[in-house]
Amino acid sequence: MSVVCSLYVPYNDNMQLIDKLAILADAAKYDASCAxxxxxxxxxxxxxGIGSSGGMGICHSYTPDGRCVSLLKILLxxxxxxxxxxxxxxxxSQVKRARFTVDEVVKLTIEFYKRNYIEGLxxxxxxxxxxxxxxxxxxxxxxxxxxxxxxxxYIHLKTIPDASPELLAEAGKYADRLSINVEMxxxxxxxxxxxxxxxxxxxxxxxxLKSGIAEAKAHKRQKKTISxxxxxxxxxxxxxxxxxxxxxxxxxxxxRIILIQSNQLYNNFKMRRVYYSxxxxxxxxxxxxxxxxxxxxxxxxxxxxxxxxxxxxFEVDEITPLNSTSDGMLDLHIDPKLSWAINHREFxxxxxxxxxxxxxxxxxxxxxxxxxRIINMRRYSRIRLIDLQKMRxxxxxxxxxxxxxxxxxxxxxxxxxxxxxxxxxxxxxxxxF
Amino acid sequence: MTGMAEKQLTVQQDFKRWREMARTYLQNAVIPADxxxxxxxxxxLPFSFEQPKSAAKTNKHQVPAAFIQVAQFLSxxxxxxxxxxxxQMLWRLTHGEPYLLRLSSDPAVRQLxxxxxxxxxxxxxMKAFVRFNSSSHSxxxxxxxxxxxxxxxxxxxxxxxxxRFTAMNWTVCTPGGCAHWNQKQxxxxxxxxxxxxxxxTEDDEMNEYWRQYYRHIFNPARLKEAAMKSEMPxxxxxxxxxxxxxxxxxxxxxLNMTHMLSQPATDPERLRAKSKKxxxxxxxxxxxxxxxxx
Numbered sequence: 023m024s025v026v027c028s029l030y031v032p033y034n035d036n037m038q039l040i041d042k043l044a045i046l047a048d049a050a051k052y053d054a055s056c057a058x059x060x061x062x063x064x065x066x067x068x069x070x071g072i073g074s075s076g077g078m079g080i081c082h083s084y085t086p087d088g089r090c091v092s093l094l095k096i097l098l099x100x101x102x103x104x105x106x107x108x109x110x111x112x113x114x115s116q117v118k119r120a121r122f123t124v125d126e127v128v129k130l131t132i133e134f135y136k137r138n139y140i141e142g143l144x145x146x147x148x149x150x151x152x153x154x155x156x157x158x159x160x161x162x163x164x165x166x167x168x169x170x171x172x173x174x175x176y177i178h179l180k181t182i183p184d185a186s187p188e189l190l191a192e193a194g195k196y197a198d199r200l201s202i203n204v205e206m207x208x209x210x211x212x213x214x215x216x217x218x219x220x221x222x223x224x225x226x227x228x229x230x231l232k233s234g235i236a237e238a239k240a241h242k243r244q245k246k247t248i249s250x251x252x253x254x255x256x257x258x259x260x261x262x263x264x265x266x267x268x269x270x271x272x273x274x275x276x277x278r279i280i281l282i283q284s285n286q287l288y289n290n291f292k293m294r295r296v297y298y299s300x301x302x303x304x305x306x307x308x309x310x311x312x313x314x315x316x317x318x319x320x321x322x323x324x325x326x327x328x329x330x331x332x333x334x335x336f337e338v339d340e341i342t343p344l345n346s347t348s349d350g351m352l353d354l355h356i357d358p359k360l361s362w363a364i365n366h367r368e369f370x371x372x373x374x375x376x377x378x379x380x381x382x383x384x385x386x387x388x389x390x391x392x393x394x395r396i397i398n399m400r401r402y403s404r405i406r407l408i409d410l411q412k413m414r415x416x417x418x419x420x421x422x423x424x425x426x427x428x429x430x431x432x433x434x435x436x437x438x439x440x441x442x443x444x445x446x447x448x449x450x451x452x453x454x455f
Numbered sequence: 456m457t458g459m460a461e462k463q464l465t466v467q468q469d470f471k472r473w474r475e476m477a478r479t480y481l482q483n484a485v486i487p488a489d490x491x492x493x494x495x496x497x498x499x500l501p502f503s504f505e506q507p508k509s510a511a512k513t514n515k516h517q518v519p520a521a522f523i524q525v526a527q528f529l530s531x532x533x534x535x536x537x538x539x540x541x542x543q544m545l546w547r548l549t550h551g552e553p554y555l556l557r558l559s560s561d562p563a564v565r566q567l568x569x570x571x572x573x574x575x576x577x578x579x580x581m582k583a584f585v586r587f588n589s590s591s592h593s594x595x596x597x598x599x600x601x602x603x604x605x606x607x608x609x610x611x612x613x614x615x616x617x618x619r620f621t622a623m624n625w626t627v628c629t630p631g632g633c634a635h636w637n638q639k640q641x642x643x644x645x646x647x648x649x650x651x652x653x654x655x656t657e658d659d660e661m662n663e664y665w666r667q668y669y670r671h672i673f674n675p676a677r678l679k680e681a682a683m684k685s686e687m688p689x690x691x692x693x694x695x696x697x698x699x700x701x702x703x704x705x706x707x708x709x710l711n712m713t714h715m716l717s718q719p720a721t722d723p724e725r726l727r728a729k730s731k732k733x734x735x736x737x738x739x740x741x742x743x744x745x746x747x748x749x
Contacts, residue, residue: 136623
């Protein structure tokens with residue numbers, strides 16, 4: 023009689039709901055995503071159903087790890103036949119196991135939502151029986167919420183790679199967002215640390231999601247253009263798109279490899295977001311993967327680099343150059359944009375009254391918002407240093423890199439050998455991360 | 456909640472009134488320094504002007520639609536200086552600076568942005584941190600909430616909740632007013648004190664479930680107390696049933712992480728060795744994956 027037997031029969035026991043909630047929230051907390059924004063506009067104004075969505079997401083609370091609590095993030099069950107070394111729920115782990123019934127998840131979601139604790143549900147699951155069975159159970163909850171309770175809040179479903187295309191289509195009908203985690207930056211690492219996961223299967227499923235999302239979007243656009251003829255049928259498929267997550271620091275991949283992977287995920291599968299999750303200590307670790315303190319600063323720098331790729335026109339080769347002394351790692355002490363600028367001083371100073379938006383976006387300390395404001399403003403008046411100050415731009419940071427009508431940087435500041443040192447407080451230069 | 460004095464939608468009315476007054480001032484060429492707005496709760500013109508006969512004819516002052524929008528939004532700010540600021544801007548917009556709103560570094564524009572940002576933050580935080588307590592009165596479920604917004608945002612937030620919680624009966628009370636929804640109509644009444652509110656409500660058993668969730672979704676290995684406090688400052692904690700847990704979770708976090716790091720690791724073969732079925736199942740998936748990779 024092994025514990026595993028219970029994996030194959032519906033799990034029925036007398037565990038209290040509140041105890042299951044503890045176990046299945048504990049099991050879900052290593053997923054970084056909490057987004058609830060960017061989906062279809064919906065509300066309950068017609069008096070039926072409950073909830074609304076669309077527009078800005080709302081964080082209803084913050085845990086002491088500084089993370090936003092926006093969705094009820096739980097696992098349907100933490101029983102799992104997979105042996106992913108980094109995962110608290112892997113088959114060999116000795117954590118307590120539990121399984122919600124479909125109705126229990128539905129009840130928790132609705133009751134939490136009514137009290138304004140959450141924006142919706144983020145549901146994932148360990149793999150039980152097989153991929154299709156697990157996916158079916160996850161979809162069933164979303165379906166019940168949407169059809170029986172007319173729930174109009176946000177639903178994010180973790181998609182089981184290798185589940186059948188029909189089941190993915192079903193999930194997309196009810197969910198706002200679908201996601202499949204790549205988990206590791208390379209296929210080799212995935213094979214090593216998650217032998218039951220298939221790099222190819224993951225990419226195939228991501229491609230399916232991409233085309234499902236694109237098809238539904240095209241359909242919606244078409245509907246708009248011929249809006250005077252009301253078309254009743256409409257295809258629904260994950261209007262908030264797909265996202266994924268990569269664990270940072272469990273394997274040996276450097277930041278360059280991670281960013282190349284992200285870039286491909288954005289380009290090939292139209293990901294809304296790639297989340298980076300610093301490998302975090304878990305209760306009952308595996309011998310196959312020793313624990314470390316989570317590399318939180320590294321995770322933070324990767325998010326900054328990710329932003330540069332998506333909104334600032336940078337290439338991976340610029341952020342983490344191939345032939346550099348940094349071994350493909352981001353500088354932990356300064357942000358990647360500043361780091362790039364220090365290594366490309368020939369690009370500066372940039373004249374704020376003349377330069378293009380693309381160039382202004384490259385100035386350290388000037389964000390996308392300020393860059394647009396500068397462009398807007400200079401149509402009517404010349405930009406002076408004091409204008410930047412009033413726009414709350416960090417003057418000390420931008421000073422070596424800009425020119426305004428009343429300010430030209432001292433040449434020696436840009437030519438300083440230790441320009442990097444100018445930005446790091448001396449007590450921090452010693453810090454080892 | 457019966458017997459409470461009825462209240463009108465105040466913010467929108469105030470704005471309408473300001474707009475009428477501003478129009479009159481403008482038509483009479485009253486410079487911003489001479490315009491008076493500080494007349495208590497009700498905006499009223501301090502002296503009588505000759506009212507133009509037809510508003511349409513004399514309304515030659517064009518302002519960008521965006522200004523009306525931001526001005527309307529600003530009327531939710533608590534500080535009375537908003538009316539003066541708005542008239543100053545209106546004056547400049549109609550006296551040679553039609554592009555004023557684009558001058559991000561102009562002191563008036565900055566002041567407007569700053570004040571509007573405070574209002575939108577207040578709205579956002581109220582939408583986030585209002586907690587509804589369920590109670591049953593003669594078989595019907597009713598939800599109550601208490602919040603102390605910094606600005607006059609109750610109406611805006613109530614409208615948001617009407618769309619979200621249309622099929623619920625609820626009341627949101629603040630010191631400045633209460634909003635009531637009975638699934639059909641939104642009604643406003645005078646504000647109450649926190650003590651009175653507390654007498655109205657009972658503790659909701661779901662709060663215990665919510666606290667349980669909060670306790671377990673927190674990862675002690677990632678403690679970042681300052682980040683949490685900057686997004687959820689202490690002044691909001693009194694509305695949140697989960698906040699009682701924060702000191703203990705924070706205190707024990709480092710200890711929990713050290714404990715996790717010091718525990719012996721588990722053999723990945725532990726269960727495979729015991730269960731033939733699991734081993735077979737895993738092996739089947741692994742060999743399928745290996746074939747796929749080749």
